[in-house]
Amino acid sequence: MVEFYRVRVRTKGNTDVIDITQHVADAVEKSNKKDGIAVVFVPGSTAAITTIEYEPNLVKDIKNIMEKLVPSNIEYLHHKTWGDDNGSSHIRASIVKPSLTVPFQNKELLLGTWQQIVLMDFDTREREREIIIQIIGE
Ligand code: ZN
Secondary structure, rough: OEEEEEEEEOOOOEEEEEOOOHHHHHHHHHHOOOOOEEEEEEOOOOOEEEEEEEOOHHHHHHHHEEEOOOOOOOOOOHHHHHOOHHHHHHHHHHOOOEEEEEEEEEEEEEEOOOEEEEEEEEEOOOEEEEEEEEEEEE
C-alpha cells in the first residue's frame, strides 16, 4: 500500500531554496515501511524539487546561475497570455522538474552526506506550497 503525506511550506519566491529533507525523513519514519522509495512532488508549474548541498553560498550561486541561464528581464510570450510576469519561473521549474525519488533502507534516506532535498520556488512572489510525499515499500 502507498502511504501519503502532505507538508505545507512558506516561500519567498524568486528562486527561494528551502531544505525539506527533514520533512521527507519524518514521513519515512512515520510510515510503516522499512525499505522502499519516497516520491516527493510539488504541485504547481513554478516550483521544483531537487537535491543540492544546502549551504548559503551555493544557494546564492543557484540564484545567480538561474538568472544567467533563464533571465527574468527578457521578453516572454507567456506574459501576453495572462498578463503575469513569471515566464522565467515556469521555464526554470520545468528544467529542474517537480518531483524526485529517494530510496530508503532501514528507514534511512540513502542521501549523500552533503546532499539535501530542496524545494525551489521560482515564482515572482511569496507562496505557500504544498508538498506531496508518497512512501512506497515494505
Ligand atoms: Zn505564469
